[in-house]
Amino acid sequence: MSVDLGALNPTIPEKIRARHCDRLAVIYVRQSTLRQVEQNRESTRLQYGLADRARHLGWRREQIVVIDDDLGRSGASTVDRRGFQRLVAEVGLGHVGLVLGIEVSRLARSCRDWHQLLEMCALFDTLIGDADGIYDPSTYNDRLLLGLKGTMSEAELHILKARMHEGRRAKACRGELVLGLPRGYVLKPSGEVALDPDEGVQQIIRLVFAVFARRRSISGILRYLVDHAIQLPDRLRSGPNKGDVCWNRPNRATLSDMLRHPAYAGAYVYGRRHHDGRLQLPGKPHSGRRFLRDPQQWMVLQQGVYPAYIDWDTFLRNQEQMAANRTRHTGIPRGGAALLGGLVACGLCGRRMFTTYNDDGREARYACNQMATTFGAPRCQSISARPVDERVSALMLDALSPSALEVSLQVAEDLELERQQLHGQWKQRLERAEYETALARRRYEAVDPQNRLVARTLERDWEVALAAEQALRDEHRWVLQREPARLTDAEKAAVRQLAEDIPALWNAASTTARDRQTIARTMLERVVILVHGASERAELACYWAGGVVTRHALIRPVRRFEQLEHFDALLARIAEMRAQGATAQRIADRLNAEGWRPPKKPVFNAPMIRRLLQRRGLGTQRPIWSGHVPRQHTDAMTLQELADRLGAHRQTVYGWLRRGRLTGRLAQVGTQRIWLVNRVDAPTGTSHREPS
Numbered sequence: 001m002s003v004d005l006g007a008l009n010p011t012i013p014e015k016i017r018a019r020h021c022d023r024l025a026v027i028y029v030r031q032s033t034l035r036q037v038e039q040n041r042e043s044t045r046l047q048y049g050l051a052d053r054a055r056h057l058g059w060r061r062e063q064i065v066v067i068d069d070d071l072g073r074s075g076a077s078t079v080d081r082r083g084f085q086r087l088v089a090e091v092g093l094g095h096v097g098l099v100l101g102i103e104v105s106r107l108a109r110s111c112r113d114w115h116q117l118l119e120m121c122a123l124f125d126t127l128i129g130d131a132d133g134i135y136d137p138s139t140y141n142d143r144l145l146l147g148l149k150g151t152m153s154e155a156e157l158h159i160l161k162a163r164m165h166e167g168r169r170a171k172a173c174r175g176e177l178v179l180g181l182p183r184g185y186v187l188k189p190s191g192e193v194a195l196d197p198d199e200g201v202q203q204i205i206r207l208v209f210a211v212f213a214r215r216r217s218i219s220g221i222l223r224y225l226v227d228h229a230i231q232l233p234d235r236l237r238s239g240p241n242k243g244d245v246c247w248n249r250p251n252r253a254t255l256s257d258m259l260r261h262p263a264y265a266g267a268y269v270y271g272r273r274h275h276d277g278r279l280q281l282p283g284k285p286h287s288g289r290r291f292l293r294d295p296q297q298w299m300v301l302q303q304g305v306y307p308a309y310i311d312w313d314t315f316l317r318n319q320e321q322m323a324a325n326r327t328r329h330t331g332i333p334r335g336g337a338a339l340l341g342g343l344v345a346c347g348l349c350g351r352r353m354f355t356t357y358n359d360d361g362r363e364a365r366y367a368c369n370q371m372a373t374t375f376g377a378p379r380c381q382s383i384s385a386r387p388v389d390e391r392v393s394a395l396m397l398d399a400l401s402p403s404a405l406e407v408s409l410q411v412a413e414d415l416e417l418e419r420q421q422l423h424g425q426w427k428q429r430l431e432r433a434e435y436e437t438a439l440a441r442r443r444y445e446a447v448d449p450q451n452r453l454v455a456r457t458l459e460r461d462w463e464v465a466l467a468a469e470q471a472l473r474d475e476h477r478w479v480l481q482r483e484p485a486r487l488t489d490a491e492k493a494a495v496r497q498l499a500e501d502i503p504a505l506w507n508a509a510s511t512t513a514r515d516r517q518t519i520a521r522t523m524l525e526r527v528v529i530l531v532h533g534a535s536e537r538a539e540l541a542c543y544w545a546g547g548v549v550t551r552h553a554l555i556r557p558v559r560r561f562e563q564l565e566h567f568d569a570l571l572a573r574i575a576e577m578r579a580q581g582a583t584a585q586r587i588a589d590r591l592n593a594e595g596w597r598p599p600k601k602p603v604f605n606a607p608m609i610r611r612l613l614q615r616r617g618l619g620t621q622r623p624i625w626s627g628h629v630p631r632q633h634t635d636a637m638t639l640q641e642l643a644d645r646l647g648a649h650r651q652t653v654y655g656w657l658r659r660g661r662l663t664g665r666l667a668q669v670g671t672q673r674i675w676l677v678n679r680v681d682a683p684t685g686t687s688h689r690e691p692s
Helices: 034-039 041-048 050-056 082-092 111-123 140-173 199-215 218-227 252-260 312-327 370-375 385-446 452-482 489-500 502-506 513-523 567-579 584-594 606-615 639-646 650-659
Strands: 024-031 064-071 096-100 127-130 133-135 185-187 193-195 232-235 245-248 268-270 273-275 289-291 300-302 344-346 354-358 363-368 381-384 524-531 537-544 549-555 636-638 664-669 672-678
Touching (some): 024 041, 024 050, 041 050, 041 064, 064 082, 082 111, 111 140, 133 140, 140 268, 199 232, 218 252, 385 452, 385 524, 385 537, 385 549, 567 606, 636 639, 639 650, 639 672
Parallel strands (some): 024 096, 096 127, 344 524
Antiparallel strands (some): 127 133, 185 193, 232 245, 354 363, 524 537, 537 549, 636 672, 664 672
């Protein structure tokens, strides 16, 4: 029988029954941030004081449970709120008779989480209480009131956030919201942003952008900094040494952030990152941020606000270069022997052609197979990379020849400037080490010698500074020993002479495929290839940097004579000379003199003519010794005789002999050794195919 505790004690609400008091009373305590926990102590005290109210409502002290695991955590979601998850679990197990909170917003700021708790409490007959009263979620009126309170709590959170975001956006539109400056900048007490006063810091920042202009990739910058033992500067943003310059090991993420940050181009930006809830990981509220690369999508962009390390046009070119590197096509070379990998487009469909390799990477082909792999359509076209690369290389060398001397002088000048920059960086590092040593020495000399506790510590600091300075000087000497000597006048003259012979420099063993690919990407935007059917003719359209377009004919190697565009005329010419009694060698010489070209090799030769005549049925002169081969019985035949009888190719018959389908013996005729096979053993009903 249910007992009405309200009738026994008028101060207890009538909704509280004995079955509720037989279970636990849970006090849920939460503050949104650690700052509120430290400063808003009155709110925390009031929430802990709800335990006294639970005892007043009829619960014993041992039945009251306080859940305060979520102190310093936001109520916008249940993510990373172990206390709220524990509360829901206890309610679902039927252990809780009353849930007490100072207000609804302490329990949840999200209607999704709030209504989930209401459903669980209604299902397991659990009451909910706050500063205004006790509610039964299983009744309609109380459920309606609790739902309204939850909606107002969530709306309040959104209103507060909207106010803060609008104020932040208004300040950002004026360019006054400084959330964090990149390395190389400092914020003055007046609120003005200025370049870092340390000249060493400024020089390293400028060096990063200068190296990227030459190497055009983040990996190239990283290798340069590592090879020359150069560290990246930054100022400590917290701790007892806040504001001091620290030097860190270079890494790819830091270099990427530097190249993408528009502040180095003097621009103030806000809203470069967009939050996407689909990308957020559980327990990581900042993991859903997505970087917006297009400046048109940024919320605020004001140029010329900060002092700049580079101009805005250079910043945009850097973004385009990094975007091209990400595509793995038109960016920096990715390896392989093909000269135009990533620059070749199909003349039929306009799509980019892929570079494929075979023969252990020694042979490359440009193939357009996107429609084939995506839709199962026929492949557009394919061409060997060697003739294309040779033709384009010749065009590039013709374009480079007039400026060869100027380029060589510019390279020599750039190398000398780079050498001077490295020496300046080492000079600054040595000056910094000397200052640290002198500072440690002054501190040691200023201390009272009788105060040994302090003197010993300062003496150790001085020794550490001396050791660091000596190690840096030893490293500097080692670097100077490795540094190549300056070119003499004779060596410079030799370089100038070599630069005038561009083809020799292009084909030199010291010039790598990556060097050639880099030059091709500098001079060419793309090359469009159009192959005329299955013939040997093709057309190249070169789109040069600067907008000039040139078109060139190309003769490519094909597999068979039948693919040649003028094959019928070639065959008629060969038949005509054969009818006149010309030998195979004579025919080959005359074809070469008349300008005919075979499908694979550069010139004709006698074996090539013999095979062609044999395949086309024009016949060749039988060897004078073929009828004089000694035979043991009449069924013995030579390989050529059996091939003629069966209508097969001689190589096909020889393949049967090699695989054991024919039996034969070698007969000696003069200096020749001739195979004789048994005609009875010849396979029958076999389709014979000429070798390709």
